[in-house]
Amino acid sequence: MADVRPLVRDELLPPKPPERRHLISIGDLARDDVERLLTLAKTFAGTLDRDVKKLPTLRGRTVVNLFYESSTRTSSSFELAAKRLSADVMSIKASGSAVDKGESLKDTALTIGCYDPDVIVIRHPEIGAPNLVARFTEAHVVNAGDGKHQHPTQALLDLYTIVEELGRVEGLHVAIVGDVLHSRVARSDVQALLLMGAHVTLVGPPPLIPRGIEAMGCAVSHDIGAIKEADVVYVLRMQKERMLAGANYVPSLREYTARWGVTPERIRPGQKVMHPGPMNRGVEIDGAVADMADALIERQVRSGLAVRMAVLYDLLTHGPVGVKVAEIQAVA
Amino acid sequence: MTPLTAPNRPKDDLVVRGARVLDPTEGIDAVLDVRVDSGTIAALGAGLDANGHRVIDGAGLVLAPAFVDPHVHLRTPGREDEEDIASGTRAAAVGGYCAILAMPNTDPVVDSASVLGSLRERARAEAEIPVGFLAAITKGQTGDELTEMVELAEAGAAGFSDDGQPVASPGLLRRALQYGAAAGPTIALHCEERTLTRGGQMHEGETSAELGFGGYPSIAESLMVARDLALARYEERPVHLLHLSARESVEELRRARAEGVAASGEVTPHHLTATDERVRSLDANVKMNPPLRAEPDRAALVEALRDGTIEAVATDHAPHARHEKEVPFEGAPFGVTGLETAFSVLYTRLVQPGVLALETLLERMTAGPARVYGLEAPRIAQGAEANLVLLDLAGTWRVEESGFRSKSANSWLLGETLAGRVALTVAGGRVAFAA
Numbered sequence: 001m002a003d004v005r006p007l008v009r010d011e012l013l014p015p016k017p018p019e020r021r022h023l024i025s026i027g028d029l030a031r032d033d034v035e036r037l038l039t040l041a042k043t044f045a046g047t048l049d050r051d052v053k054k055l056p057t058l059r060g061r062t063v064v065n066l067f068y069e070s071s072t073r074t075s076s077s078f079e080l081a082a083k084r085l086s087a088d089v090m091s092i093k094a095s096g097s098a099v100d101k102g103e104s105l106k107d108t109a110l111t112i113g114c115y116d117p118d119v120i121v122i123r124h125p126e127i128g129a130p131n132l133v134a135r136f137t138e139a140h141v142v143n144a145g146d147g148k149h150q151h152p153t154q155a156l157l158d159l160y161t162i163v164e165e166l167g168r169v170e171g172l173h174v175a176i177v178g179d180v181l182h183s184r185v186a187r188s189d190v191q192a193l194l195l196m197g198a199h200v201t202l203v204g205p206p207p208l209i210p211r212g213i214e215a216m217g218c219a220v221s222h223d224i225g226a227i228k229e230a231d232v233v234y235v236l237r238m239q240k241e242r243m244l245a246g247a248n249y250v251p252s253l254r255e256y257t258a259r260w261g262v263t264p265e266r267i268r269p270g271q272k273v274m275h276p277g278p279m280n281r282g283v284e285i286d287g288a289v290a291d292m293a294d295a296l297i298e299r300q301v302r303s304g305l306a307v308r309m310a311v312l313y314d315l316l317t318h319g320p321v322g323v324k325v326a327e328i329q330a331v332a
Numbered sequence: 333m334t335p336l337t338a339p340n341r342p343k344d345d346l347v348v349r350g351a352r353v354l355d356p357t358e359g360i361d362a363v364l365d366v367r368v369d370s371g372t373i374a375a376l377g378a379g380l381d382a383n384g385h386r387v388i389d390g391a392g393l394v395l396a397p398a399f400v401d402p403h404v405h406l407r408t409p410g411r412e413d414e415e416d417i418a419s420g421t422r423a424a425a426v427g428g429y430c431a432i433l434a435m436p437n438t439d440p441v442v443d444s445a446s447v448l449g450s451l452r453e454r455a456r457a458e459a460e461i462p463v464g465f466l467a468a469i470t471k472g473q474t475g476d477e478l479t480e481m482v483e484l485a486e487a488g489a490a491g492f493s494d495d496g497q498p499v500a501s502p503g504l505l506r507r508a509l510q511y512g513a514a515a516g517p518t519i520a521l522h523c524e525e526r527t528l529t530r531g532g533q534m535h536e537g538e539t540s541a542e543l544g545f546g547g548y549p550s551i552a553e554s555l556m557v558a559r560d561l562a563l564a565r566y567e568e569r570p571v572h573l574l575h576l577s578a579r580e581s582v583e584e585l586r587r588a589r590a591e592g593v594a595a596s597g598e599v600t601p602h603h604l605t606a607t608d609e610r611v612r613s614l615d616a617n618v619k620m621n622p623p624l625r626a627e628p629d630r631a632a633l634v635e636a637l638r639d640g641t642i643e644a645v646a647t648d649h650a651p652h653a654r655h656e657k658e659v660p661f662e663g664a665p666f667g668v669t670g671l672e673t674a675f676s677v678l679y680t681r682l683v684q685p686g687v688l689a690l691e692t693l694l695e696r697m698t699a700g701p702a703r704v705y706g707l708e709a710p711r712i713a714q715g716a717e718a719n720l721v722l723l724d725l726a727g728t729w730r731v732e733e734s735g736f737r738s739k740s741a742n743s744w745l746l747g748e749t750l751a752g753r754v755a756l757t758v759a760g761g762r763v764a765f766a767a
Contacts, residue, residue, distance in 0.1 A: 106658050126660035127533075127544060128614035147662060148544030187544055211547065215538035244531050 021315050022141040024130045025150045026191040034159065034195060040310035041160050041303070048084075048306060058085040061316060064117040066108070066133070067144070068094040068124040073277055073301055074144050074153070078121045081308035087118075105129055106136050113137035118316055122146075140315040148184050148242065154276055155188035157307040159196060161300045162232060165272060170197035175227040176218075177203045177262060178236035178284045181210050182243065185276045186236055190218050201226055204236075204260055207249045224260050228268060235262050235275045235285045253283055264288050272296055335490035335517070336431055336462040336707065336760075337455040339421075343371025343761040344718075347382045351390025351722060355397055355712040356691040357699045366395060368718040371761020376714060388756060388766075390722055396694050397710035398430030398721040398757055401671065402520075402598060402701040403495070403574060403646035406463075408451070410439030415651040415739050417451075420671070421460040423649070423738035425764035427671040428754040430710050430719035431702075433464045436473070437496040443468040443479045445487035452488055461759035464490030464705070469508050469519065475500045478508060481515035491705050493520040495574055496621075498556055500526065502563060509569040518705050520572040523556035523581065524622070533662055535577075535608040535623045543611065545662070548623050554580035561588040561595055570594035572704050575648050577603045577622035579632035586641045596704045598646035599633050601674045602744055605681040606630070610744070616657045616664035617744045620650070637696055638688055644701035645693075647674045651740030668744045672736055677745060679725065679752035722756035724767075729753055 022028075047055060063082040067075050075091065082089040092112070094100070099108060105124070112120060113136065120139040122130050127147040134141040145151040162169055174193050180186045180202050190213075193200050200218040202209055203226050214220055227233045238256065243249055250256045263286040267273065273285075273295045281287040290297060346368050353364045353376065365380040366373060401424060407415040415423075424432045434451075436442030442451065448467055455463045467489035471477045473496065481492060492512060499505040499521065512519050529552045534540050536547025557573060561584055564571040576582060576597045585597050602620065607627050610618045618624060636642040650667025657664050675697065682688040702709040710719035728751045733741040757765040 104655065104659060106655075124660065126662035128616075128661035131614045132658070132660055146660070150544070184544060187542065210541035210544075211536060211549075212538040213541035216542055247530070 020134070020138070020140055022130070022134050023152050023311055023315065024134070024141065024143045026152045026155050026188045026195065029195070031195055034156065034192065037156055037307070037310050037314055038160055038163060040314060041156070041306040044309040044313070045306035053084055054086055055084060056086045057313060058082070058087040058316060061087040061118040062115065063087045063089050063119045063121065063312060064112050064115070064139070065089065065091040066112065066120055066122045067092070068099065068122075068129070069145065071123055071144070073304060074123060077301070077304040078144060078308050081305055081312055084305070085309055085312060087312070105132055109133045109136040113139065119312060142311060142315065145184055148182050149187065151184040151188050153304070153308055153311055154185050155192035156311070157300060157303040158189055158234070158274060158276075159192055160303045160307050161274065161296050162272075164303065165296055165299070166231065169193065171199075172231045173199045173201070173229060174232045174234055175201045175203050175230035176234045176236065177224070177227055178260065179208045179238050180204055180213065180236065181208045181249070182239040183236050189234065190216050194218065201230065203227055205250055205256065224266055227262070227266060230271065232272045232274060233262060233267055235273065237276065237278065238280055238284050257283055260284070261286060262289050264292075270294065274300060276300070334707065335464045335488045337452045337459065337464065337488070338462040338760045339459040340456045341762055344758070344763050345369055345383070345385040346388060346758070346763065347380060347385045348388045348390045348395055348720070348722060348756070351393045351395035353395045353712055354691070354694065356695050357397070357709060358711050358713055360712060366712065366720070368758065368761070371718055373712065373714055373716050373718050376712070388722065392726070393755055394723040394725055395712070396721055396723060397698045397712055398719040398759055399428050399675065399697040400701040400707065400710065401429050401432040401647050401649070401674070402644055402704055404432045404434050404649045404671065405437070405651065405667070406434040407651055408438060408454070409447070413739070414653050416458070417455050417463065418458040418460065419737065419739045420649070420651075421463055423671040423736065425460045425757045425759060426737050426754060427673070428675050428721035428723070428757050429461060429671065430721070430757065430759035430764075431462045431464065431707065432671070433466060433490050433705060435493060435495040436466050436468045437494075441468050441473050442466070443471050443473070445480070445483050448484060448487045448489060461757075461764045464707070466491040466493045466495070466520065468492065469494045469499055470504065473497045475504060478504070478511060481512055485515040485517050489517055491518040491520050491572070493522065493574065495520065495522045498522050498524045498526060502559060505560065506563055506567060509563060509567040509571070513569060518570065518572050520574050521560050522574050523553050523560060525552045525555050528552035528555070532623070533619065534611045535625045537608060537626050539608045539611060545611070548621070550578035550580055550625060550629065553578045553622055554584055557581040557584045561585070561593055564588070564595055565591070565593045570596070573597040575600050575603070575622055575646060576633065576642060577625050577629060579629045582632045582636045582641060586636065589641060596644065597636070597642040598644040598701070598704070599637055599642045600646055600648045601670055601677050602668060604630065604633050604637065605677055606744065611661075614661045616659065616661050617668055617742050617746065619661060619664050619666055620648070620668050621666035634682065634687060638692060643696065644704050645674065645678065645696045646701065647671050649738075651738055652742045653740065657742045667742070669736070669738050669740055669742055672738060673731060673743060673745050673750065675723070675754065676729070676750035676752040680750045684751060718758045718761045720756070720758040721754060724753040724755045725751065727751070727753035
């Protein structure tokens with residue numbers, strides 16, 4: 001008699017649901033992922049010029065925006081991105097919510113989890129908050145900024161903006177200038193730019209450049225003259241709200257601006273200038289630089305919408321990317 | 333007078349048969365029977381008569397002197413929701429300890445004979461194993477005013493420490509060293525220059541730069557180590573350096589000892605076996621002070637433990653309530669539990685790969701810490717109080733939240749499988765734990 005293979009217990013179990021996907025750090029992405037997201041964003045950008053801008057793609061899905069820090073660009077563009085994809089959107093701000101009554105992030109996450117959201121977009125002043133939300137809910141989690149750690153959608157929209165303007169990222173030299181120490185944008189952008197083959201130099205006063213950051217693969221200079229070499233000058237905001245009182249990172253903003261401010265004299269024609277906003281005009285960036293034709297600051301904001309649509313869409317779909325893109329085009 | 337407070341419970345009679353008896357200090361390594369009569373080791377030999385005692389089969393197991401943990405936070409008084417004397421000493425018994433020393437950073441701080449006296453009284457009633465209590469160096473651990481060290485010593489303080497806080501003022505530390513000579517017990521120092529650790533969440537280095545965490549640089553520790561050793565040298569007084577984490581600190585200690593300074597040091601299992609790479613998980617259970625450092629630091633700590641520069645393994649068992657650790661990394665308190673995993677993790681990560689001899693590990697977990705605080709070392713010899721641990725080195729186990737006897741489960745080893753199980757702990761002459 002032929003052997004009858006006994007049924008293995010595992011075979012009787014239903015198939016496991018697909019792994020939940022999050023966007024918490026650029027470090028979790030491979031180059032293919034970034035390219036897929038940028039391609040998707042390009043597709044979505046094409047829909048933004050139409051008279052009727054709404055796509056039915058995420059109808060019936062729920063996106064919750066949970067913001068523990070003030071935000072104009074990020075919160076509005078996530079909200080609009082979700083709406084443009086026909087998702088139901090709920091935006092919760094920490095002030096005026098139960099957070100004011102001392103509710104912990106875990107309890108807030110559990111509460112929101114009761115509504116079965118598909119995506120939770122979170123911004124929080126503490127590193128690791130998105131990981132905690134991912135632990136206590138079933139949703140896909142998108143990090144919209146956690147402390148000084150990561151702001152991955154900002155990095156993606158920056159890549160998108162650079163590709164739109166210069167046609168590529170590979171081989172470009174990007175100088176990131178200013179308060180790197182307190183900047184989640186800098187950390188995400190360094191990872192993203194290096195992943196896509198750019199050369200990155202961090203420029204700023206020594207106390208604001210974290211010790212050991214060269215290990216990420218970037219160069220460091222304390223001389224503002226170093227930005228002259230770059231194709232793109234990326235200016236960071238001086239994050240006064242994150243600086244410890246009395247820590248003396250720089251003796252004064254006046255001295256900082258005099259030594260490291262990005263002024264018209266310090267850049268050369270044709271250099272592109274970027275800034276994640278909000279800007280402190282007259283501190284890290286001269287108003288004349290911010291307003292010049294080679295400044296891409298408003299294009300970054302515009303890119304944000306398409307990129308965040310791409311991120312929401314990508315997290316909620318698992319099929320082959322090419323097919324899905326064709327589908328969106330057909331629906332649109 | 334021993335500063336250890338033993339639980340007020342009857343001693344036990346037992347025989348452990350056929351275990352490999354291993355006591356590096358006594359120079360014993362042989363398969364023997366060990367008989368304990370009323371808490372005292374009465375006989376070692378082959379084929380001992382059980383005398384009607386409880387018989388424990390030790391075949392295939394190692395019987396060694398039980399461990400001494402010089403650095404535990406029992407959270408009592410003040411945070412009995414996190415740990416109390418009963419739960420903390422039960423956890424210690426499970427970990428193979430026959431004695432532990434509790435740090436005084438409680439609420440209120442152990443800075444008066446009355447607080448110390450009430451703790452000792454409670455330990456007599458509630459403890460599973462003998463426990464000693466350190467008293468604070470400064471009142472309220474604020475670094476401003478010395479405690480009444482002589483009276484505290486007379487009331488049974490096992491040592492003095494402001495653990496959790498550095499003694500910031502060199503002038504005050506000098507006074508503590510001078511006046512402490514009149515009191516006696518060891519002065520143990522938490523070495524941290526606070527102006528260099530403000531906002532620090534983890535070791536300052538490549539990982540903190542990438543993750544964006546405020547850095548707690550090695551030099552914040554080694555600078556204080558150097559200062560404290562210089563004062564100890566000048567006053568010709570011994571000091572004990574708590575939970576060393578940085579390579580530079582080890583170098584300072586090694587140099588000072590070579591020059592004749594009476595300094596000792598301790599190191600935790602987590603600093604010996606993990607690095608700051610672990611923080612990439614953003615798990616609040618790898619957040620501790622001092623922080624996990626880089627691989628060269630870890631290697632230097634292992635080397636120092638091996639060559640005896642660091643004499644003692646200390647868990648720095650720091651229980652925290654679940655809700656305090658279930659927050660983003662930056663909002664979580666520092667500290668991890670360790671009593672129930674210390675031997676197993678060190679055996680698995682250092683002894684099994686051949687980095688550290690089992691005999692050395694046992695010495696650093698028994699005689700080493702006992703020496704630092706002037707306690708009688710646990711030993712396997714006729715006439716000695718029975719302080720024994722029976723180890724199943726072949727056994728493996730999974731670290732799980734439900735398995736802890738501690739009231740808290742903030743272990744950095746959750747989910748990991750470790751080798752080396754404690755099968756039996758005899759502490760102060762009585763069976764404190766039997767698997």
